[in-house]
Amino acid sequence: MLRQISLQDSVVYGPVKSRRLGSSLGINPLPLGYKLCSSNCVYCQYGWTPAAPPGLGRAGEHGAEPIKRAPELLAAIGESFEEFVRLGTAVDCVTLAGNGEPTLHPDLEELVIGLKALRDRCFPHAKVGILSDGTQAHRPKVFRALALLDARYMKLDGGDEETWRLIDKPLGEADWLRLLATLKRLPGIVLQSMFVQGSYDNTREDHVSRWIEVVSDIKPLSVQVYTIDRAPADADIVKVPLARLEQIAASLTSRTGILAEVYD
Numbered sequence: 001m002l003r004q005i006s007l008q009d010s011v012v013y014g015p016v017k018s019r020r021l022g023s024s025l026g027i028n029p030l031p032l033g034y035k036l037c038s039s040n041c042v043y044c045q046y047g048w049t050p051a052a053p054p055g056l057g058r059a060g061e062h063g064a065e066p067i068k069r070a071p072e073l074l075a076a077i078g079e080s081f082e083e084f085v086r087l088g089t090a091v092d093c094v095t096l097a098g099n100g101e102p103t104l105h106p107d108l109e110e111l112v113i114g115l116k117a118l119r120d121r122c123f124p125h126a127k128v129g130i131l132s133d134g135t136q137a138h139r140p141k142v143f144r145a146l147a148l149l150d151a152r153y154m155k156l157d158g159g160d161e162e163t164w165r166l167i168d169k170p171l172g173e174a175d176w177l178r179l180l181a182t183l184k185r186l187p188g189i190v191l192q193s194m195f196v197q198g199s200y201d202n203t204r205e206d207h208v209s210r211w212i213e214v215v216s217d218i219k220p221l222s223v224q225v226y227t228i229d230r231a232p233a234d235a236d237i238v239k240v241p242l243a244r245l246e247q248i249a250a251s252l253t254s255r256t257g258i259l260a261e262v263y264d
């Protein structure tokens, strides 16, 4: 039985050990105890995205913690990193993610610059990366911050706008063609594509063909093909069998030459 996970209750969390990232320290720049996201993915391990409370960013309103600005975050991150160094914790990467979409943070560029300096001091061999839904990446400040990182793991779950809107349910003024154009412009990205079955299904052959065309046009360094391993927001979503994930990855590589790795 898959279990939903709780929101992160600290700025630095982990290390989380995964086949995808190794030993990764997560950085949550978003409010503690509140999911703040520009998508509302049917498979989200944190449940559905609530409407942003009007007071978000101001202390105490609606029970939501305010967003911490970059100097306060970097001070907390520095203290935590020093503690991991004292404990001799192995860290392969530091990943901006947390309780939603990290590119929604207003000081992302300052945060990335400070985070890389802390990495240089504490874990010089670790990469600094981000997990992102890409919907904010066209904004110049966000694009610059993303380009400064060592690794960009960008979500692409649909091969067409309808599937993207059904599965990721992007919020606000999200634009499919703009997303694709931005993913093409970003340097050296890894795409993460979640496949699901059940109440939504993006594993049908016609959809996979469209997805391969779009991925081929974006030309990522590689693609991570995966399925749920936590309880999804929509309880009728189910895990895709490993054999189907492997077929999808093999089709992508044979038709485009792009490396695809499967994680189930």
Ligand code: SF4
Pocket (backbone or CB within 6 Å): 037, 038, 039, 040, 041, 043, 044, 045, 046, 049, 099, 100, 101, 132, 133
């Ligand atoms: S982008 Fe990530 S945090 Fe946001 S709803 Fe989707 S899976 Fe959840």
